[in-house]
Amino acid sequence: MNYSFTERKRVRKSFAKRVNNHQVPYLIATQLESYAKFLQADKPAMSRLTEGLQAAFTSAFPIVSNNGYARMEYVSYQLSQPPFDVKECQQRGYTYHSALRAKVRLIIYDREAPTKVKEVKESEVYMGEIPLMTENGSFVINGTERVIVSQLHRSPGVFFEHDKGKTHSSGKLLFSARIIPYRGSWLDFEFDPKDILYFRIDRRRKMPVTILLKAIGLNNEQILANFFNFDHFSLTANGGSMEFVPERLRGQLASFDVLDENGVVVIQKDKRINTKHIRELEAAKTKTIAVPDDYLIGRVVARNIVDPDSGEILAYANDEITEELLATLRDAGIKQLETIYTNDLDSGAYISQTLRTDETADQMAARIAIYRMLRPGEPPIEDAVEVLFQRLFYSEDTYDLSRVGRMKVNSRLNRPEMEGPMVLSSEDILDTIKSLVDLRNGKGEVDDIDHLGNRRVRCVGELAENQFRAGLSRVERAVKERLGQAETENLMPHDLTNSKPISSAIREFFGSSQLSQFMDQTNPLSEITHKRRISALGPGGLMRERAGFEVRDVHPTHYGRVCPIETPEGPNIGLINSLALFARLNEHGFLETPYRKVSNSKVSDEVVYLSAIEEAKYVIAQANATIDKSGKLADELVSARQAGETMMVSPERIDFIDVAPSQIVSAAASLVPFLEHDDANRALMGANMQRQAVPCLRPDKPLVGTGLERIVAVDSGTVVLAARGGIVDYVDANRVVIRVNDDETTAGEVGVDIYNLIKYTRSNQNTNINQRPIVKVGDRVARGDVVADGASTDLGELALGQNMTVAFMPWNGYNFEDSILISEKVVADDRYTSIHIEELSVVARDTKLGSEEITRDISNLAESQLSRLDESGIVYIGAEVEAGDVLVGKVTPKGETTLTPEEKLLRAIFGEKASDVKDTSLRVPSGMIGTIIDVQVFTREGIERDARAQSIIQEELQRYRLGLNDQLRIVEGDAFMRLEKLLIGKVANGGPKKLAKGTKIDKEYLADLDKYHRFDVRPADDEVASQVEAIKSSIEAKRKQFDEAFEEKRTKLTQGDDLQPGVTKMVKVYLAVKRRLQPGDKMAGRHGNKGVVSKIAPAEDMPFMADGRPVDIVLNPLGVPSRMNVGQILETHLGWAAQGIGKRVDEMVRQQAKQAELREFLKQLYNETGRIEDIDNFTDEQITVLAENLRQGLPFATPVFDGATEAEIGRMLELAYPEEVATSLKMTPSRQQMILCDGRTGDQFERPATVGVMHVLKLHHLVDDKMHARSTGPYSLVTQQPLGGKAQFGGQRFGEMEVWALEAYGASYVLQEMLTVKSDDVAGRTKVYENIVKGEHTIDAGMPESFNVLVKEIRSLGIEIDMERN
Structure with missing residues (x-):
């Protein structure tokens, strides 16, 4: 087994029975890949795929002017280098973004010959700023790290469902269908309790579906032909004969004696026709059956019946046959008649009944009816009616099914091909209605909307693209209006476009969308889980209040895709989920999970990703099935799943097997050891609470883990990984320097990696992020090894407690x-013990009365209170402070107050005392004790920096220079080593210290030379000489590059800061608070x-x-x-x-x-x-x-x-x-x-x-964060009652029930002071305060302010109410 440098130091003993060859994928890959697809920044402009920004541009362009003489085409786009890096953006409160510039071409045509091009102008147009993703999958927006949560929404496509019998009291199932596009109008079809089929557009008023069918170009005959089979009749003088179709007769009651061709009675009247009867009729080779007139009456005519002589229409399609009509037809000599075939079992007359309720005559009338529904009150002009109908479902500008939607529509309507146009076609509408009618007739199944095949995930890239498109469409409208003037006023492309709409759409999405969330950074796990979260809420998703039980429940298709355990408790349960460990998204946005292929009960190493829809076709065994030495499934019966059902199957029937037992749970749940022995509710709490663990001062790896600790720690980005292998050259608390292996560097590249560690930095949740090196000088590390531990990690493993x-x-x-x-x-x-870092900031503004000033010179403050401030009035680093201490001295000018004669006299005697300023210094909030660890001073452009700000800049530059010197030292060392290897043993043509021609160069000679003079040695071999020259120029190039980098850094630091309007200076003070367990x-x-x-x-x-x-x-x-x-x-x-x-x-x-x-x-x-x-x-x-x-x-x-x-x-x-x-x-x-x-x-x-x-x-x-006490503090404006909550420095609420308790005890005076002087009796509470100060402990309760509010409320209703004065 291959161990990394850190793994080898402490190997975890694993009890895993199954060797898992399939590695856990990179845990934040979904976020990174999605946004990379959106930007396509690393691809050359011409080879970009039509997705993300490229797709948005190609859909918006070309833009043609209204008169058609000017047109603007899109060529390509490019993203510039971000002006500040991630760390600088976080410090200064900027957004980490890149400027987007699009190259567009403006073509102006000749008015005399509209096809002839008059002139072409091409230029780059600024299109706003696009936030960039950091390498850990988050965004820095206005200085804070945010995460865009993926959204699980209903996939576009066509869905069939029923109301489960809840709508009508009879419990009848009312079927409905809905075509949902990615963007555009929704189209609904629904049955009502009387079995009439209606349609709605965008949930508006319902109309009979035949109006829509007529609007797409069908007439009554075509409508009936599409939905019904026809019965064929031949009319005779009395009665007639019907074509014999066996299937249609089976199971019906005979309403007359049925005779065969020879006139023999086969079925008696009122008998039910069964298979035996049908066989007898078939044996007698029956072609037609004689029927009486009664059998024809009440049937529905399938086609218009025309008098052959006069051409007059005797009966219209969908007319019922009556005795009068039969007589008319016989008189006109009509011999053949077609009626629609219906029965109560599997072909109801729904469309025929619907057609009767529809009063429109033709296509135009139908379209006018739709126009009136959508635009009530507007006169239906023919052109407007046509345009509206076309734009509803047939125009690419307003309607987009998307590739996913087209795929879902085609597969649901059982079509062979999965591609097609992105707009609806008449066939789509017709097929949907046919499928819905089939459902009502008992054929087919309704869809399960909670199935993960019907819900797809929208990731960052897609959500950002939608916002970008929205902004771009606004730009498009503006450009279209101005394009007409392009030729007359000789405008360039950049004069026509305004990037504001795009910038504001993007800014709004990243800054305040429901899916853009403040990153949970309590510990590495909470960070990684936040990025893997999937929410059903948000724009275009569900509403918390309206989401029912089914949506929140665990569905069989969640297996291996969404974690059944990790979800919040409370109102969001089941709506916010976590991605399962191995899950990923396919090209359509559906969740897939990996399985190993099994053929002939032999398990292979081939891994196949299946989506929820594909999975239903296969039989899938669980990962803990017994596998023998040869890799075959050993048991006679194996526990397996098919289409959501669990069963025992013989091994031959198995198609796939899970890749790992932990496949079904998320990252957080898979960190719980012995999860299989915990109740589900407690497992949920356990998984959730790990995300709230505070990083301890000394992390301690869990003795009992699950083996996933290392993966989570590495993927979260808290630990520092070696980008390339090599030998550790230098280590201190702030950085690690690694000299890279020769085989991992390319020619002319710096063979050194410097890792600057994050020291005592505040996270979003005020916890401490601090990295500690775990290597020592001389260690050999490989690519991907852990070089330094971060918060909550111990030797590269997650250590939460x-x-x-x-x-x-x-x-x-x-x-x-x-x-x-x-x-x-x-x-x-x-x-x-944990360290928490609080950020306290103060700003100096320009006020009407003059500017505020940050200074040490504050009147009325004792020297002891100013002892921690430097001459600029800012606290020094390392000071230990507690509640109430001054951190930054600040004075604000206040309005000139009229002085009493005594004050005037005092002023005259003692000289002008600066009393026209008030002390508004930044002080440590209550309940906080800690150490100052960092101070940052930001000054607006054009305002002189104070001494403190300048010293901070100098320190920063010094640190940066140190890093560059380190790189240079190693680069030069490396170069001189290569130079020495190159020169030793070579013959020289001459050189410093009078080196004779033809002398062999040796080590001693080179050692005597100054390093830089070695380049003056002239080797006889031209090849060697050119290599020496290359080494020399590479060193010079590096020096130049480093000098430029230093200058760039200096410029960044010395330029003024971009502060809010009216702010001249801002100081941020970082306070480290130690929290011990208590x-x-x-x-x-x-x-x-x-x-x-x-x-x-x-x-x-x-x-x-x-x-x-x-x-x-x-x-x-x-x-x-x-x-x-x-x-x-x-x-x-x-x-x-x-x-x-x-x-x-x-x-x-x-x-x-x-x-x-x-x-x-x-x-x-x-x-x-x-x-x-x-x-x-x-x-x-x-x-x-x-x-x-x-x-x-x-x-x-x-x-x-x-x-x-x-x-x-x-x-x-x-x-x-x-x-x-x-x-x-x-x-x-x-x-x-x-x-x-x-x-x-x-x-x-x-x-x-x-x-x-x-x-x-x-x-x-x-x-410590919850303890809170108040004596006096802020009051609510209207009711004058104290505010509530620690953040507002509020009081404790004495509510209705507490009042009852005091009433029950008869504690009337306690109750009186609770409701008056301790709350909203303004005069009374001031008086009490004064009394306490004077030492008189008396209370004079007055009128509570809330009573006055009540009086005003009653008066506002027009009721006179006044206090009676006795």
């Missing part, structure tokens, strides 16, 4: 109802076992083991049975084994055991069960490093649905605790429980308790 020794037992009521008791040692060791913090395991810390007990009071070790956490055993999350117990056992094995390795290392002994023990650990690890190929040094990293415990991987069995856990416990150790620790024989002692008394507890190691997370619901 800490491994805690837990005991399941009650402890004096402190773990009642899910409370958690924690040892003080955990807090002392900083196990759960009572009130929420904690949780990975199995939905959450609780709140109730007490932090001294370590000496905690229950302890026989060897004196106290446990870290005491949990309540009652939290397990009713919740049915047994996974936590299995995790605890396996964690206990992991820790025990770690202790054994630790002892071996401390006793300096022999390498062979250590190697044997490791082989025993790794290779007895589960996945085989290649320990033999490790060098002795690598074995030592591995053992060193296992001393804290052997990390296990127990993959989801393929994890450790009870027997395996037992075996690991035996390895960890040999007999003598288990006895000394007072363990039970199974080693899963032990006798503990009470820390306070020292007595043993009477029963053994389950003790083990569990990975416990601290969640982002910290008591």
Whole structure:
């Protein structure tokens, strides 16, 4: 097996039974690929595919002027380099974007000869700015990272459904069909309870469907011919004869005696016709059956009947036959008659009945009726009617089925080809109505709208393209209007186009769309999950309030595509989902999942991706089916699925097999070990709560994992990966420098990679992002190896919490109802300490009275309060501050106040005192204590920078120069090495230090020379001389390139900042707050076992083991049975084994055991069960490093649905605790429980308790963020009541029920002050404050402001209301 540099340091022992050859795909590939398709930035202009921006441009252009003499064509587009990189955009609050420029061609035709081109102008037109995606799949919009969530919406196409009998009281099923385009009008067809078929356009008023059929060009005869079979009759003087069609007679009641050709009665009147009768008629070679007139009356004429002599129409198609009509036909000598064939069973007369309710006569009348429905009140002018009807479904400008829609329509209407026009055709409409009528007649099935074959995913690229198209169509309209003036006013293309509509559409989408969300950055998992989220909400999707149970439910087609576990609790349950681990999107936007092909019960390595529709055709086995050595399915019957049903099948019938057992769950759910032993509800909570885990100061890998930790950590982008292999040249806390392998560099390229690490940076959720190098100088790394750990990662593995020794037992009521008791040692060791970074900012504006000033010179402030500020008035880095401390001094001019004579006198005596400014400094908010870690100063263009801003710029430039010098040092070192290799042993033509011609160059000679003089040596060989010259010029080119880069950086830093209007200066201060674990913090395991810390007990009071070790956490055993999350117990056992094995390795290392002994023990650990690890190929040094990293415990991987069995856990416990150790620790024989002692008394507890190691997370619901108290503060404007909530510094609500409680207690004075002076009695509360200040504790309650509001409300209704004054 191939281990990476970091994997080799600490190998996870895996219990996986199945070797999974199919790797988990790159987890954020959907986002990256979708946006790359949209931009196509890396493709040359001429070879771009028609998708994304290219498709939008080609659909909008060419634009032709109204008079037809000018036309604008699109040639190509290009995206410029972004002006600032991602980090600069985040610091300055800019959007990370690129300018889009399109090359367009303006063609002006000659007015005399319209086909002759008069002139052609070509130019580049600025088309607005397009945000770029960062390499981790997010966008930086106005300085904050955002994610565009993919949307699951109903696929365009045609759908058939029924109302499940809910509409009509009789419970009759009313069938309906709907044609949904990608953009354009919806077309609905529906039956009403009387079986009349109607259609609606865009959910408007319904009309009989035959109006639409006439509008597309059918007449009554054609309509009937399309929907019915005809019965043929020959009329005789009395009665007639009917053509004998066996199928149509079977099952009917004979309303007359049926005779055969010879006049013999075959079927008597009122008998039901059965198969025997039909056979007798066929045996008698019956061609026609004599029928009486009664049989004809009431039937419906299928075609117009014309008098052959006069040409008069005797009966119209769809007329009922009456006695009078029969007489008329006989008189006119009509011999042949056709009627429509209907029956109650499988061919109802629905269209015929509908035709009777339809009053329109011909195509024009039908189109006018549709026009009147869509444009009520407008006069139907013939041209307007035609244009409207064409634009409804037949015009590419207004109607687009899209490729997906056309594919879905054709497949649903059972057509062989899947391609076709993107607009509707008359055949589509007709076929849809036919299918709907067939459904009503009992043929075929309705569609399941929750099937993932009928729902598709719209990704970032597609959503952005739709917005871009919307903007472009507005531009198109504007250009069309101005094109007419292009030739007269001699305009260029850029004069005609205005990019504002495009920019605003894009800005609105990325800034405020429901699908553009503030990235959840609490930890790497929450980041990756957010990018893999799929939402059914958003524009064009569902509404939370209207979504029913079916849409939210798990559907069989979710298997391997959408996770059945991970979804929010609450109103969004089932509407927001997560992509399953292996799922991907196909070209049409449908979710696919991979399967391995099985032929003749042999499993191959060929992987095939199937969508939900394709999957229904096959029989698919589960990944845990037993496979023998030869790769064949071993069992006689295999559990398999077909079309959503599970069954047992023989192996020969199997077509595919799942690629992995974890295929059905998402990334977050697959990080829960023993997920298969947890109840679904708790698994959901467990998966969701991992996303809320706060990164700890010292990350600790989970001892019991699932093997996916490394994949998630790497794909999330928090760890730093080596872009190319090489040797580590330099490491410090801020950067890692790697000298790249020769075979991975191209000629003239820098053979050095510098990784600048992110240090103490604030995430969107104020958690701390900090990277730490995990390599040392001289290490050899390969491409893709982890070079530095990020937040919540440990040696390149995801580490969301800490491994805690837990005991399941009650402890004096402190773990009642899910409370958690924690040892003080955990807090002392900083196990759960986390750093949170707060960004506080202050702006200086130009006000009417003058500009605000950031300064240290603030009156009325003691020197002690200004002690942390520098001469510019800004706090210095490293200062420790607490609530109320001044961070940035700022004064604001205030209006001139009239002075009292005393003040005037004082001013005159003591000179002008600057009292016309007020102190508006930035102070630390309440409840915050921390250290200043960074300060940034932004100054508007044209305003002089203060000393602090200049020093910040200097530091930044110095850092940048340092990086460049490093690169240059390595590049030059590399070049001089190559030069030395090149020159040594070659004959010289001369050189410095009087080198004689013909001398061989040796090492000593070169060592004496100054490095740069070595280029002056003149080799005799021309080839060598040219190589020397190439090396020299490459160094010079690099130097020049670095100097240019430095200058560019200097320009960026020294140019003014783009601030909001009226702002002259902005200062951002970053404050790092340390949060230790304390009572009130929420904690949780990975199995939905959450609780709140109730007490932090001294370590000496905690229950302890026989060897004196106290446990870290005491949990309540009652939290397990009713919740049915047994996974936590299995995790605890396996964690206990992991820790025990770690202790054994630790002892071996401390006793300096022999390498062979250590190697044997490791082989025993790794290779007895589960996945085989290649320990033999490790060098002795690598074995030592591995053992060193296992001393804290052997990390296990127990993959989801393929994890450790009870027997395996037992075996690991035996390895960890040999007999003598288990006895000394007072363990039970199974080693899963032990006798503990009470820390306070020292007595043993009477029963053994389950003790083990569990990975416990601290969640982002910290008591520090929730604690809040207020004395006075802001009030609501209208009611004058205190605001609510911590963010507003609000008060506590004393609501209706609380008032009842005080009334019940008769506490009238308490109640009075609650409702008056503590709330909205404005005068009263001011008076109370004054009284408290004076030391008089009296209360004068007055009139609450809300009463005045009530009075005003009543007066506004026109009712006079006044207070009676006694």
